[in-house]
Amino acid sequence: MNIRKVKKSDNKHLADLIRAAFVEYNAPREGTVFSDPTTDNLFELFLNEKSVLxxxxNDGEILGCCGIYPTNGMPLGCAELVKFYLLAKARGNGLGTKLMQQSIESAKELGYSEIYIETLPEFDNAVGMxxxxxFEKLDKPLGDSGHTGCDIWMIKRLWSEE
Incomplete structure:
Protein backbone atom coordinates (compact mmCIF):
# COMPACT_ATOMS: atom_id res chain seq x y z
CA MET A 1 0.00 0.00 0.00
CA ASN A 2 1.32 3.40 -0.99
CA ILE A 3 -0.11 6.82 -0.12
CA ARG A 4 1.29 9.56 -2.34
CA LYS A 5 0.42 12.96 -3.78
CA VAL A 6 -1.78 13.14 -6.87
CA LYS A 7 -0.17 12.91 -10.32
CA LYS A 8 -1.54 14.19 -13.63
CA SER A 9 -1.95 10.61 -14.84
CA ASP A 10 -4.42 10.00 -11.95
CA ASN A 11 -7.06 12.41 -13.27
CA LYS A 12 -9.28 9.95 -15.18
CA HIS A 13 -8.95 7.16 -12.61
CA LEU A 14 -9.91 9.46 -9.74
CA ALA A 15 -12.85 11.03 -11.60
CA ASP A 16 -14.17 7.54 -12.42
CA LEU A 17 -13.66 6.35 -8.81
CA ILE A 18 -15.51 9.39 -7.38
CA ARG A 19 -18.42 9.12 -9.78
CA ALA A 20 -18.68 5.36 -9.19
CA ALA A 21 -19.30 6.01 -5.48
CA PHE A 22 -22.24 8.27 -6.36
CA VAL A 23 -23.71 5.59 -8.63
CA GLU A 24 -23.13 2.87 -6.01
CA TYR A 25 -24.93 4.84 -3.28
CA ASN A 26 -27.56 6.33 -5.60
CA ALA A 27 -26.46 9.77 -4.40
CA PRO A 28 -27.53 13.04 -6.07
CA ARG A 29 -25.42 13.95 -9.06
CA GLU A 30 -26.38 17.58 -9.57
CA GLY A 31 -24.96 20.14 -7.19
CA THR A 32 -22.29 17.70 -6.00
CA VAL A 33 -18.74 16.71 -6.88
CA PHE A 34 -20.24 14.27 -9.41
CA SER A 35 -21.13 17.13 -11.76
CA ASP A 36 -18.34 19.50 -10.69
CA PRO A 37 -16.07 20.09 -13.73
CA THR A 38 -12.97 20.20 -11.52
CA THR A 39 -13.48 16.48 -10.75
CA ASP A 40 -11.97 15.66 -14.15
CA ASN A 41 -8.80 17.69 -13.46
CA LEU A 42 -7.85 17.07 -9.85
CA PHE A 43 -4.10 17.25 -10.45
CA GLU A 44 -4.49 20.79 -11.79
CA LEU A 45 -6.91 21.79 -9.01
CA PHE A 46 -4.44 20.70 -6.34
CA LEU A 47 -1.55 22.73 -7.75
CA ASN A 48 -2.74 25.38 -5.27
CA GLU A 49 0.09 25.69 -2.71
CA LYS A 50 -2.34 25.61 0.24
CA SER A 51 -3.80 22.27 -0.85
CA VAL A 52 -2.87 18.61 -1.15
CA LEU A 53 -4.58 15.51 -2.53
CA ASN A 58 -1.74 -0.86 -4.28
CA ASP A 59 0.25 -2.57 -7.04
CA GLY A 60 -0.49 0.37 -9.33
CA GLU A 61 -4.25 0.30 -8.74
CA ILE A 62 -5.77 3.50 -7.36
CA LEU A 63 -7.95 2.65 -4.36
CA GLY A 64 -8.96 6.07 -3.09
CA CYS A 65 -8.17 9.69 -2.40
CA CYS A 66 -8.60 12.41 0.19
CA GLY A 67 -7.35 15.97 0.37
CA ILE A 68 -7.33 19.45 1.84
CA TYR A 69 -8.37 22.48 -0.17
CA PRO A 70 -8.80 26.21 0.61
CA THR A 71 -12.36 26.49 -0.70
CA ASN A 72 -13.43 30.04 -1.55
CA GLY A 73 -15.32 31.89 1.15
CA MET A 74 -14.08 29.80 4.07
CA PRO A 75 -13.42 31.51 7.40
CA LEU A 76 -9.79 32.45 8.04
CA GLY A 77 -7.75 29.37 8.96
CA CYS A 78 -10.34 26.90 7.67
CA ALA A 79 -9.84 24.47 4.79
CA GLU A 80 -12.13 21.83 3.37
CA LEU A 81 -11.56 18.08 3.54
CA VAL A 82 -12.37 17.14 -0.04
CA LYS A 83 -12.48 14.33 -2.61
CA PHE A 84 -12.59 11.62 0.07
CA TYR A 85 -13.62 8.49 -1.81
CA LEU A 86 -12.60 4.83 -1.83
CA LEU A 87 -13.30 1.92 -4.16
CA ALA A 88 -15.85 -0.45 -2.60
CA LYS A 89 -13.23 -3.18 -2.21
CA ALA A 90 -10.92 -0.77 -0.34
CA ARG A 91 -13.43 0.08 2.42
CA GLY A 92 -13.59 -1.39 5.89
CA ASN A 93 -9.89 -2.09 6.37
CA GLY A 94 -8.65 1.21 7.83
CA LEU A 95 -7.50 2.75 4.56
CA GLY A 96 -10.07 5.55 4.77
CA THR A 97 -8.93 6.42 8.29
CA LYS A 98 -5.30 6.51 7.10
CA LEU A 99 -6.14 8.81 4.20
CA MET A 100 -8.20 11.11 6.41
CA GLN A 101 -5.47 11.27 9.08
CA GLN A 102 -2.85 12.04 6.41
CA SER A 103 -5.05 14.90 5.21
CA ILE A 104 -5.63 16.21 8.75
CA GLU A 105 -1.87 16.21 9.38
CA SER A 106 -1.37 18.04 6.09
CA ALA A 107 -3.94 20.65 7.12
CA LYS A 108 -1.97 21.29 10.32
CA GLU A 109 1.30 21.53 8.36
CA LEU A 110 -0.35 23.99 5.95
CA GLY A 111 -1.30 26.17 8.92
CA TYR A 112 -5.04 25.55 9.09
CA SER A 113 -6.85 25.58 12.44
CA GLU A 114 -10.13 24.02 11.27
CA ILE A 115 -11.31 21.55 8.66
CA TYR A 116 -14.77 21.67 7.15
CA ILE A 117 -16.53 18.93 5.21
CA GLU A 118 -19.84 18.68 3.40
CA THR A 119 -21.48 15.42 2.47
CA LEU A 120 -24.77 13.63 1.87
CA PRO A 121 -26.97 11.30 3.94
CA GLU A 122 -26.33 8.57 1.34
CA PHE A 123 -22.75 8.42 2.64
CA ASP A 124 -23.87 7.65 6.21
CA ASN A 125 -20.91 5.35 6.93
CA ALA A 126 -18.57 8.23 6.16
CA VAL A 127 -20.59 10.58 8.38
CA GLY A 128 -20.07 8.17 11.29
CA MET A 129 -16.36 8.08 10.52
CA PHE A 135 -16.10 16.44 13.33
CA GLU A 136 -19.23 18.19 14.63
CA LYS A 137 -22.36 18.95 12.62
CA LEU A 138 -23.17 22.51 11.57
CA ASP A 139 -26.56 24.10 10.86
CA LYS A 140 -25.50 25.65 7.55
CA PRO A 141 -22.73 25.39 4.96
CA LEU A 142 -19.48 27.34 5.03
CA GLY A 143 -17.70 28.73 2.01
CA ASP A 144 -18.63 28.55 -1.62
CA SER A 145 -17.92 25.02 -2.86
CA GLY A 146 -20.76 25.18 -5.37
CA HIS A 147 -21.99 21.82 -4.06
CA THR A 148 -25.51 22.93 -3.25
CA GLY A 149 -26.73 19.33 -3.27
CA CYS A 150 -24.87 18.56 -0.04
CA ASP A 151 -26.93 18.94 3.11
CA ILE A 152 -24.65 17.67 5.87
CA TRP A 153 -21.98 20.14 6.99
CA MET A 154 -19.34 19.39 9.62
CA ILE A 155 -16.29 21.02 11.16
CA LYS A 156 -13.27 19.85 13.13
CA ARG A 157 -11.14 22.21 15.16
CA LEU A 158 -7.52 21.20 14.93
CA TRP A 159 -6.28 23.19 17.88
CA SER A 160 -8.21 20.90 20.24
CA GLU A 161 -6.06 17.93 19.19
CA GLU A 162 -2.83 17.14 20.90
Missing part, protein backbone atom coordinates in the same frame (compact mmCIF):
# COMPACT_ATOMS: atom_id res chain seq x y z
CA UNK A 54 -3.42 12.13 -1.26
CA UNK A 55 -3.92 9.04 -3.40
CA UNK A 56 -3.85 5.46 -2.09
CA UNK A 57 -2.69 2.77 -4.46
CA UNK A 130 -16.20 11.89 10.57
CA UNK A 131 -18.01 12.01 13.91
CA UNK A 132 -15.58 9.48 15.41
CA UNK A 133 -12.71 11.65 14.13
CA UNK A 134 -14.07 14.68 16.01
Missing amino acids: WVAE YERAG
Whole structure:
Protein backbone atom coordinates (compact mmCIF):
# COMPACT_ATOMS: atom_id res chain seq x y z
CA MET A 1 0.00 0.00 0.00
CA ASN A 2 1.32 3.40 -0.99
CA ILE A 3 -0.11 6.82 -0.12
CA ARG A 4 1.29 9.56 -2.34
CA LYS A 5 0.42 12.96 -3.78
CA VAL A 6 -1.78 13.14 -6.87
CA LYS A 7 -0.17 12.91 -10.32
CA LYS A 8 -1.54 14.19 -13.63
CA SER A 9 -1.95 10.61 -14.84
CA ASP A 10 -4.42 10.00 -11.95
CA ASN A 11 -7.06 12.41 -13.27
CA LYS A 12 -9.28 9.95 -15.18
CA HIS A 13 -8.95 7.16 -12.61
CA LEU A 14 -9.91 9.46 -9.74
CA ALA A 15 -12.85 11.03 -11.60
CA ASP A 16 -14.17 7.54 -12.42
CA LEU A 17 -13.66 6.35 -8.81
CA ILE A 18 -15.51 9.39 -7.38
CA ARG A 19 -18.42 9.12 -9.78
CA ALA A 20 -18.68 5.36 -9.19
CA ALA A 21 -19.30 6.01 -5.48
CA PHE A 22 -22.24 8.27 -6.36
CA VAL A 23 -23.71 5.59 -8.63
CA GLU A 24 -23.13 2.87 -6.01
CA TYR A 25 -24.93 4.84 -3.28
CA ASN A 26 -27.56 6.33 -5.60
CA ALA A 27 -26.46 9.77 -4.40
CA PRO A 28 -27.53 13.04 -6.07
CA ARG A 29 -25.42 13.95 -9.06
CA GLU A 30 -26.38 17.58 -9.57
CA GLY A 31 -24.96 20.14 -7.19
CA THR A 32 -22.29 17.70 -6.00
CA VAL A 33 -18.74 16.71 -6.88
CA PHE A 34 -20.24 14.27 -9.41
CA SER A 35 -21.13 17.13 -11.76
CA ASP A 36 -18.34 19.50 -10.69
CA PRO A 37 -16.07 20.09 -13.73
CA THR A 38 -12.97 20.20 -11.52
CA THR A 39 -13.48 16.48 -10.75
CA ASP A 40 -11.97 15.66 -14.15
CA ASN A 41 -8.80 17.69 -13.46
CA LEU A 42 -7.85 17.07 -9.85
CA PHE A 43 -4.10 17.25 -10.45
CA GLU A 44 -4.49 20.79 -11.79
CA LEU A 45 -6.91 21.79 -9.01
CA PHE A 46 -4.44 20.70 -6.34
CA LEU A 47 -1.55 22.73 -7.75
CA ASN A 48 -2.74 25.38 -5.27
CA GLU A 49 0.09 25.69 -2.71
CA LYS A 50 -2.34 25.61 0.24
CA SER A 51 -3.80 22.27 -0.85
CA VAL A 52 -2.87 18.61 -1.15
CA LEU A 53 -4.58 15.51 -2.53
CA TRP A 54 -3.42 12.13 -1.26
CA VAL A 55 -3.92 9.04 -3.40
CA ALA A 56 -3.85 5.46 -2.09
CA GLU A 57 -2.69 2.77 -4.46
CA ASN A 58 -1.74 -0.86 -4.28
CA ASP A 59 0.25 -2.57 -7.04
CA GLY A 60 -0.49 0.37 -9.33
CA GLU A 61 -4.25 0.30 -8.74
CA ILE A 62 -5.77 3.50 -7.36
CA LEU A 63 -7.95 2.65 -4.36
CA GLY A 64 -8.96 6.07 -3.09
CA CYS A 65 -8.17 9.69 -2.40
CA CYS A 66 -8.60 12.41 0.19
CA GLY A 67 -7.35 15.97 0.37
CA ILE A 68 -7.33 19.45 1.84
CA TYR A 69 -8.37 22.48 -0.17
CA PRO A 70 -8.80 26.21 0.61
CA THR A 71 -12.36 26.49 -0.70
CA ASN A 72 -13.43 30.04 -1.55
CA GLY A 73 -15.32 31.89 1.15
CA MET A 74 -14.08 29.80 4.07
CA PRO A 75 -13.42 31.51 7.40
CA LEU A 76 -9.79 32.45 8.04
CA GLY A 77 -7.75 29.37 8.96
CA CYS A 78 -10.34 26.90 7.67
CA ALA A 79 -9.84 24.47 4.79
CA GLU A 80 -12.13 21.83 3.37
CA LEU A 81 -11.56 18.08 3.54
CA VAL A 82 -12.37 17.14 -0.04
CA LYS A 83 -12.48 14.33 -2.61
CA PHE A 84 -12.59 11.62 0.07
CA TYR A 85 -13.62 8.49 -1.81
CA LEU A 86 -12.60 4.83 -1.83
CA LEU A 87 -13.30 1.92 -4.16
CA ALA A 88 -15.85 -0.45 -2.60
CA LYS A 89 -13.23 -3.18 -2.21
CA ALA A 90 -10.92 -0.77 -0.34
CA ARG A 91 -13.43 0.08 2.42
CA GLY A 92 -13.59 -1.39 5.89
CA ASN A 93 -9.89 -2.09 6.37
CA GLY A 94 -8.65 1.21 7.83
CA LEU A 95 -7.50 2.75 4.56
CA GLY A 96 -10.07 5.55 4.77
CA THR A 97 -8.93 6.42 8.29
CA LYS A 98 -5.30 6.51 7.10
CA LEU A 99 -6.14 8.81 4.20
CA MET A 100 -8.20 11.11 6.41
CA GLN A 101 -5.47 11.27 9.08
CA GLN A 102 -2.85 12.04 6.41
CA SER A 103 -5.05 14.90 5.21
CA ILE A 104 -5.63 16.21 8.75
CA GLU A 105 -1.87 16.21 9.38
CA SER A 106 -1.37 18.04 6.09
CA ALA A 107 -3.94 20.65 7.12
CA LYS A 108 -1.97 21.29 10.32
CA GLU A 109 1.30 21.53 8.36
CA LEU A 110 -0.35 23.99 5.95
CA GLY A 111 -1.30 26.17 8.92
CA TYR A 112 -5.04 25.55 9.09
CA SER A 113 -6.85 25.58 12.44
CA GLU A 114 -10.13 24.02 11.27
CA ILE A 115 -11.31 21.55 8.66
CA TYR A 116 -14.77 21.67 7.15
CA ILE A 117 -16.53 18.93 5.21
CA GLU A 118 -19.84 18.68 3.40
CA THR A 119 -21.48 15.42 2.47
CA LEU A 120 -24.77 13.63 1.87
CA PRO A 121 -26.97 11.30 3.94
CA GLU A 122 -26.33 8.57 1.34
CA PHE A 123 -22.75 8.42 2.64
CA ASP A 124 -23.87 7.65 6.21
CA ASN A 125 -20.91 5.35 6.93
CA ALA A 126 -18.57 8.23 6.16
CA VAL A 127 -20.59 10.58 8.38
CA GLY A 128 -20.07 8.17 11.29
CA MET A 129 -16.36 8.08 10.52
CA TYR A 130 -16.20 11.89 10.57
CA GLU A 131 -18.01 12.01 13.91
CA ARG A 132 -15.58 9.48 15.41
CA ALA A 133 -12.71 11.65 14.13
CA GLY A 134 -14.07 14.68 16.01
CA PHE A 135 -16.10 16.44 13.33
CA GLU A 136 -19.23 18.19 14.63
CA LYS A 137 -22.36 18.95 12.62
CA LEU A 138 -23.17 22.51 11.57
CA ASP A 139 -26.56 24.10 10.86
CA LYS A 140 -25.50 25.65 7.55
CA PRO A 141 -22.73 25.39 4.96
CA LEU A 142 -19.48 27.34 5.03
CA GLY A 143 -17.70 28.73 2.01
CA ASP A 144 -18.63 28.55 -1.62
CA SER A 145 -17.92 25.02 -2.86
CA GLY A 146 -20.76 25.18 -5.37
CA HIS A 147 -21.99 21.82 -4.06
CA THR A 148 -25.51 22.93 -3.25
CA GLY A 149 -26.73 19.33 -3.27
CA CYS A 150 -24.87 18.56 -0.04
CA ASP A 151 -26.93 18.94 3.11
CA ILE A 152 -24.65 17.67 5.87
CA TRP A 153 -21.98 20.14 6.99
CA MET A 154 -19.34 19.39 9.62
CA ILE A 155 -16.29 21.02 11.16
CA LYS A 156 -13.27 19.85 13.13
CA ARG A 157 -11.14 22.21 15.16
CA LEU A 158 -7.52 21.20 14.93
CA TRP A 159 -6.28 23.19 17.88
CA SER A 160 -8.21 20.90 20.24
CA GLU A 161 -6.06 17.93 19.19
CA GLU A 162 -2.83 17.14 20.90
